[in-house]
Amino acid sequence: MEQFDFLIIGAGCAGASGAMYASRLNMKTVMIAEMPGGLITTTHLVENWPGIKAISGPDLAMSLLDHAKSFGVELKNEKILQIDTATLTAEELEAGKRPGFLVHSASNKYLAKTILIATGTMHRKIGCKGEKELENKGVSYCALCDGAFFRNKTVCVVGSGDSAAKEALLLTQFADKVYVVSRTTLHPEPVNLQRVKDNPKIECLDKAEIAEISGTNKVEKIILKDGREIPMDGVFVAIGHIPLSDIVGNLGVKLNDRKEIEINRKSETNVAGIYAAGDVCNTEFKQAITGAAEAVTSSFWAYEYLNAHEIVLPT
Ligand SMILES: Cc1cc2nc3c(=O)[nH]c(=O)nc-3n(C[C@H](O)[C@H](O)[C@H](O)COP(=O)(O)OP(=O)(O)OC[C@H]3O[C@@H](n4cnc5c(N)ncnc54)[C@H](O)[C@@H]3O)c2cc1C
Incomplete structure (x- = not known):
């Protein structure tokens, strides 16, 4: 069975950045991801990655993955289903030993001394009538x-x-024509608010909520909760994300009431050897660079942890 010092679940901005640092610290590192590149690949323009004035999301993701791979990090395209922990005796713990992990995908198992959870999020759905039925028939979660x-x-x-x-x-x-349907009012970064205001194709519908997306085999109109009906060809949903934290459910990793993984300034969770970074965490400000920074931080503290403890892997 393959064995890693630092096993990263996820290969988005967080996972790839943590991987690059970890491999430079000489930790045997792997990224395992269902969708390498992650969420940033769904946006056409990133203007706030330091050092690069403008880059497409897919190009940024590709450059991060390439950078990590150039230092020898492996990338495996798999979904992780479960993580098990080694059981240690009180004497072993007293002697400074710490448990390692067994990580399962559908077809493989991996041993890991430390793990970084960088699994990000999935799209939040409106939950209105017609959304599910018309998904991919005009209802989308990705404009790019x-x-x-x-x-x-x-x-x-x-x-x-x-x-x-x-x-x-x-x-x-x-x-x-592009309507923006906001339950409150649109409140993006000021630069994007100005761009919206300056764009004659965009009309903001404030304090509006969709009650139904309607159509036969494709989106034909939206019906708002105030009764207005607006002819429509496509509905793009951008109402936030749900953290993909179920994978740590059996490990005792502490989640907040939004199911985000709680981390400290070392990107440690409450479980020794398990770190987390990026959109899956309980940080308020979730951006590519903040997730990358959390992951980089985790790689340093995982390195320190491995120097301080003998890890007992599951048998
Ligand atoms: C439309 C849009 C525009 C944005 N624009 C910007 C911007 O301009 N600037 C900016 O900084 N941020 C922007 N963001 C936010 C940014 O995309 C995210 O903060 C960032 O991509 C999160 O990175 P992450 O690595 O934490 O998670 P993700 O990118 O979501 O990566 C998660 C990774 O985990 C994998 N994964 C999940 N579960 C499993 C599993 N069980 N097994 C294996 N793999 C798994 C996924 O396949 C993926 O590889 C934007 C977001 C959106 C939606």
């Missing part, structure tokens, strides 16, 4: 992936944050 299908059409973005504004701005490259 699906925007080009809506050339000269009318679409809406549902959401109030910076992601919603960016999705709307991207969609103006294809659609004739």
Whole structure:
């Protein structure tokens, strides 16, 4: 069975950055990811990665993965299903030994001395009538992936944050008309708010909520909770994300009430040897660079931990 000093679940901005640092600290490191590149690959423009004025999300993700791989990090394209811990006696713990982990995918098992959880999030759904039925038939969660299908059409973005504004701005490259449906008001970064205001194709519908997405085999209209019906070809949902933290459920890793993994300034969880970074964590400000920084921090403290303890791997 393959054995690693630092096993990273996830290969988004956080996972790839942590991997690069860990391998430079001479830890045998692997990234295991269902979707290498992660969430940033769904955005067309990143203007706040230090040192690069503008880059597409896919290009940024690719450069991070390439950087990690150039230092010898392996990337495995698999979904991790379960993590088990070695059981140690009180005497072993007293002697400074610490438990290692057995990590399972559907077809493989890996031994890990330390683990970084960098699993990010999944899209939050509106939960309204018609959303599920019309997914991929006009309902989308990624303007970069699906925007080009809506050339000269009318679409809406549902959401109030910076992601919603960016999705709307991207969609103006294809659609004739882009509504932004916000439960409150749109409040992105000021630079994106100005871009939205300056764009004649965008119309903001504030204090509005979708009650139903309606259509036969494809999106035809949205019905708002106040009764308004608006003809529509596409609905892009950008109302946030749900952390993918179930994987640590059996390990006793502490989650907050939003199911985010609680970490400290060393990116440690409450379970020795398990670190977490990026969007899956309980940090308020979730960006590519903040997740990368948390992951880099974790690699340093995992290195220190491995120098301080003998790890007993599961048998
Ligand atoms: C539209 C949009 C625009 C954005 N624009 C910006 C921007 O301009 N600047 C910025 O800094 N941030 C931006 N963000 C936020 C940024 O994308 C995220 O903060 C960042 O990508 C999160 O990185 P991560 O590594 O924590 O998670 P993710 O990128 O979500 O990566 C998670 C990784 O874990 C893997 N994974 C999950 N579960 C498992 C499992 N069980 N087994 C194996 N692999 C698993 C996934 O496949 C993936 O590889 C934007 C987000 C959106 C939605």
